[in-house]
Amino acid sequence: MMEKNSASSWMRYASPATFYPLAGKLQPWFAGLAALLTIAGLWIGFFVAPTDATQGEGYRIIFVHVPASWMSMVIYCAMAFWAGIGLAFNTRVSSMMASALAPTGALFALLSLLTGSLWGKPMWGTWWVWDARLTSELILFFLYLGFLALQAAIEDPKRADRAGAVLALVGVVNVPIIYFSVKWWNTLHQGATISMTKSPSMAVTMLWGMLLMALAFWMYAIAVALARVRNIILERERHADWVRQAVEAS
Amino acid sequence: MNTLFVALRRDLLLAARRRSEVVTALFFFVVVVSLFPLGIGPEPAMLRRIGPGVLWVAALLATLLGLPRLFASDHADGTLEQMALSPRPFALLVAGKIAAHWLLCGLPLVLLAPLLGLQFNLDAGELQVLMLALLLGTPVLSLIGAIGAALTLGVRGGGTLLALLVLPLYVPTLIFGAGAVEAQSAGLGSSAQLSILGALLALAVFFAPWATTAALRIAIE
Numbered sequence: 001m002m003e004k005n006s007a008s009s010w011m012r013y014a015s016p017a018t019f020y021p022l023a024g025k026l027q028p029w030f031a032g033l034a035a036l037l038t039i040a041g042l043w044i045g046f047f048v049a050p051t052d053a054t055q056g057e058g059y060r061i062i063f064v065h066v067p068a069s070w071m072s073m074v075i076y077c078a079m080a081f082w083a084g085i086g087l088a089f090n091t092r093v094s095s096m097m098a099s100a101l102a103p104t105g106a107l108f109a110l111l112s113l114l115t116g117s118l119w120g121k122p123m124w125g126t127w128w129v130w131d132a133r134l135t136s137e138l139i140l141f142f143l144y145l146g147f148l149a150l151q152a153a154i155e156d157p158k159r160a161d162r163a164g165a166v167l168a169l170v171g172v173v174n175v176p177i178i179y180f181s182v183k184w185w186n187t188l189h190q191g192a193t194i195s196m197t198k199s200p201s202m203a204v205t206m207l208w209g210m211l212l213m214a215l216a217f218w219m220y221a222i223a224v225a226l227a228r229v230r231n232i233i234l235e236r237e238r239h240a241d242w243v244r245q246a247v248e249a250s
Numbered sequence: 251m252n253t254l255f256v257a258l259r260r261d262l263l264l265a266a267r268r269r270s271e272v273v274t275a276l277f278f279f280v281v282v283v284s285l286f287p288l289g290i291g292p293e294p295a296m297l298r299r300i301g302p303g304v305l306w307v308a309a310l311l312a313t314l315l316g317l318p319r320l321f322a323s324d325h326a327d328g329t330l331e332q333m334a335l336s337p338r339p340f341a342l343l344v345a346g347k348i349a350a351h352w353l354l355c356g357l358p359l360v361l362l363a364p365l366l367g368l369q370f371n372l373d374a375g376e377l378q379v380l381m382l383a384l385l386l387g388t389p390v391l392s393l394i395g396a397i398g399a400a401l402t403l404g405v406r407g408g409g410t411l412l413a414l415l416v417l418p419l420y421v422p423t424l425i426f427g428a429g430a431v432e433a434q435s436a437g438l439g440s441s442a443q444l445s446i447l448g449a450l451l452a453l454a455v456f457f458a459p460w461a462t463t464a465a466l467r468i469a470i471e
Contacts, residue, residue: 142418149414153405162468163401167415170397170461174419177450181422185429 014091016233017242023233027226034219041212049205058122062206065115067214068108069133071221072140073175075105079147080172083165093229095161096236098168099151100228104221106144112137132186136179143171157236253338257346258353265354271319272354279312279359283366294371301370302380302431309359309384309427310420313391316355317399317416318409320347321466325403331470344466345459348396356388376431379440383430386447387423393458394419400465423450 013019045063052059079101086095116134117127128134147167154160237243265272286304287297324330324347333343363384364377372380398416402408430443 139418139421142414146411146415146418149411150401150405153402153407153411159468159471163465166397166461166465166468167401170419173457174422177422178418181425185425 014089014093016093016096016237017240019093020230020233020246023226023230027223027230030219030223030226034216034223037212037216037219041209041216044205044209044212049209050203055123058119061115061119063209063213065112065119066210067217068112068115069137070214071217072105072109072112072137072144074218075101075108075221076140076143076168076175077172079105080168083161083168087162087165087169092161092236093233095165096229096232097225098164099161100225100232101221102144102147102151102164103228104224106141106148108217108221109137109141109144113141130186132179132183135186136182139178139182140175143175147171251342253342254346254349256338257333257343258350261347261350262353265350271316272358275312275315275355276358276362278315279308279362280366282308282311284369287369297369298371298435301367301372302376302428302435304370305363305366305380306384306387306424306428309363309388310391310417310424312359313355313388313395314413314416316351317395317412318402320351320396320399321403325469330466334467334470340466341459341463344396344463348392348459348462351396352389352392356384356392359388360384372431372435376434379434379444380431382444383427383440383447386444386451387427390423390447390450390454391420393454394423396462397458397465400462400469403466403469423447426450 013022041063045060049060049063051057079098082094082101083098085091086093086098113134116131116137120129120134121127147164150167151160151164154163234243234247283304286300290296290300321330324333334340336343360381363380367377367380395412395416398412398419401415402412405411426443426446430440430447433443434440
């Protein structure tokens with residue numbers, strides 16, 4: 001009985017009318033945490049972490065690059081998860097959540113590519129190398145673009161949600177296959193390039209800086225997704241009475 | 251199984267009445283492949299080096315050409331809805347249509363590839379591997395492409411969008427397909443790449459008709 005109650009109270013937030021105020025309440029907390037963690041992470045990254053023995057000061061871009069790459073992959077999985085839930089249970093908020101996550105994921109993928117190429121210039125002497133990780137990140141970016149383009153091209157929001165969900169699920173099955181095939185391709189073609197793997201003796205402070213920045217990006221992603229999902233709810237439910245009341249009240 | 255062959259026969263018959271479409275895609279493949287030596291230069295060593303990759307990329311693009319038509323005309327005249335409503339399993343009908351697409355767009359590429367491979371100075375062993383790799387890889391292209399074709403059915407700018415959706419998903423097939431021929435010319439043997447292509451094909455045969463059916467039901471609704 002208890003279990004059923006807690007389950008139904010949790011499911012209550014699958015309705016846009018109840019999720020909208022909840023997202024509004026949670027969003028500032030995540031935004032605040034994101035700001036605090038970014039300040040702490042960047043402070044450690046710039047002032048506390050020691051200069052790298054082989055890479056000098058240039059390595060400090062790692063504090064943005066690595067967390068951004070992590071987030072781009074995590075968000076794709078989260079997006080596919082919510083899209084799948086939306087497809088299976090027909091819960092509108094889940095599909096809206098997937099649409100809200102996609103631009104942030106694409107942004108992180110782009111950020112990871114840009115910082116990767118900025119890092120590559122001083123380290124490898126070129127803006128772009130066909131490194132396995134950079135290449136699979138590029139393909140992940142294309143997958144995001146495909147999802148965004150498909151949803152933008154379909155006018156009926158319900159069909160856009162469901163078509164996007166099928167694409168996201170197909171994509172999430174393919175991401176590991178693509179990753180390993182690119183890795184294999186890379187080892188075949190450039191056996192002896194400089195490895196991007198960090199030296200084993202990475203200072204503890206570097207690790208802390210990276211973890212803090214990763215957490216900061218998590219919080220940022222959640223805050224932005226919640227803000228965006230609120231806008232999507234308002235747009236799609238604009239004919240509902242509660243939306244009119246909510247807009248008039250604010 | 252009978253259901254699959256009904257759909258396959260019907261699509262082949264329709265294509266036989268309009269042969270030009272099939273020939274156009276094939277001609278596209280030949281032209282694109284022949285443009286590369288003109289753009290890069292005729293040194294035999296370099297052509298041999300880039301040949302497998304060029305042939306594979308051209309095969310991906312040629313497969314893409316036929317995809318928008320896979321469901322479009324059936325969708326336009328309502329046949330697709332009747333198929334979805336019919337008591338026969340929709341997934342098998344869809345699988346039959348995909349098989350027809352491969353027979354019309356994929357198989358001719360496989361048969362034509364050795365001829366074009368000669369232009370790129372590939373030897374007999376490499377041509378054999380190229381054909382085998384294409385034989386295993388082009389059905390994967392048709393199967394994955396069908397998902398994209400179903401998702402973009404009736405969507406504005408569907409053809410371009412289809413390319414954007416499907417090409418990133420073609421990356422593993424491209425890598426292992428071209429890799430098989432390269433491994434052969436490096437004297438390493440191509441069985442590893444061909445096995446992986448076979449595995450990709452098995453995965454695609456299992457999942458793609460199902461995903462395509464789901465996407466088609468969304469599009470028809």
